Amino acid sequence: MILSHAHLVGNGKCSQLFAGHSGTVVACNVPKNKSMNYDFLSIIDLKVCLYLDKNRTSIKPVTIWCTEEVKNWAEQKNLPGKYESIYVKRHRWNSGHLAAEQLAKKFKNIHMWGMDSMFTDDLTSEMDDRVERPKRPPLNKEWRPNWTKLFTQAKDTNFIVHIPKGMQGVDYAENCSYEYHQT
Numbered sequence: 001m002i003l004s005h006a007h008l009v010g011n012g013k014c015s016q017l018f019a020g021h022s023g024t025v026v027a028c029n030v031p032k033n034k035s036m037n038y039d040f041l042s043i044i045d046l047k048v049c050l051y052l053d054k055n056r057t058s059i060k061p062v063t064i065w066c067t068e069e070v071k072n073w074a075e076q077k078n079l080p081g082k083y084e085s086i087y088v089k090r091h092r093w094n095s096g097h098l099a100a101e102q103l104a105k106k107f108k109n110i111h112m113w114g115m116d117s118m119f120t121d122d123l124t125s126e127m128d129d130r131v132e133r134p135k136r137p138p139l140n141k142e143w144r145p146n147w148t149k150l151f152t153q154a155k156d157t158n159f160i161v162h163i164p165k166g167m168q169g170v171d172y173a174e175n176c177s178y179e180y181h182q183t
Contacts, residue, residue: 004023004107004108004109005023005024005107005108005109005110005111006023006024006025006026006103006106006107006109006110006111007021007023007024007025007026007110007111007112007113008026008028008042008096008099008100008103008110008111008112008113008115009025009026009027009028009031009036009038009113009114010028010095010096010112010113010114010115010116011028011029011031011114012114012115012116012117012122013114013116013122014113014114014115014116014162014163014164015031015032015033015113015114016033016114016183017113017114017162017163017164017181017183018036018113018114018162020036020037021111024039024040024103024107025037025038025039025040026038026039026040026041026042026065026099026103027040027041027042028041028042028043028094028095028096028099028114029041029042029043029045029048029095030048030051030052030055030058030059038060038062039062039063040062040063040064040065040099041059041062041063041064041065041081042064042065042066042095042096042098042099043064043065043066043070043095044066044067044070044087044089044094044095044098045070045095045131046069046070046073047131047132048131049070049073049074049077049079050131051131052074052079052080053077053079056079056080057080059080059081060081061080061081061082062081062082063081063082063083063084064081064082064083064084065084065086065087065098065099065102066083066084066085066086066087067085067087067088067089068085069089070083070085071083071084071085086102087102090146092139092142092143092146093143093146094139094143096112096115097143097146097147097150100112100150100154100159101150101154103157104150104154104157107157108156108157108158109157109158109160110157110158110159110160111160111162111179112159112160112161112162113162115161117139117140117143118140118143118144118147118161118169118170118172119161119163119167119168119169119170119178120140120167121140144170144172147172147176148172148173151172151173151175151176152173154175155173155174155175156175157175158175158176158177159172159173159175159176159177160177160178160179161176161177161178161179162178162179162181163178163179163180163181164180164181164182164183165180165181165182165183166180167180
């Protein structure tokens with residue numbers, strides 16, 4: 001059964017555009033907005049698990065979509081939440097890619113918030129002050145072809161990327177559109 005819509009909230013600055021909406025909500029990693037209601041988390045990075053090990057109350061005990069490696073580590077450390085290994089780790093695929101791929105199996109429309117690297121060169125993340133990362137290469141240049149591939153394969157799903165007015169979207173595929181918001 002195909003459902004109407006879901007929301008995928010990434011960790012870019014534009015995640016602030018998400019003001020809570022009806023439908024299934026999947027958040028990536030550990031959202032900074034503590035009042036955000038989400039149904040699932042998407043985590044593929046063990047560094048996020050290390051953060052959760054030290055900050056066990058930073059997430060709601062929800063289902064966490066992850067890789068087998070993350071699931072095993074989280075269960076070994078008895079981290080909060082129910083870890084479901086539904087992802088196969090892929091080179092230069094991020095948590096948002098994998099969550100969007102899963103959502104496309106069940107939803108006709110996927111609204112994407114805080115996915116700034118899709119349309120800017122800004123790779124900063126809400127997680128940057130909590131998870132130390134080395135200087136990143138320009139991953140958006142490697143992530144963008146994966147978005148095109150994902151959207152093309154999920155041709156019966158509409159992907160709506162929410163961005164600030166004045167920003168320019170990238171042409172990924174016919175089923176990817178932009179909705180502009182005042183900031």
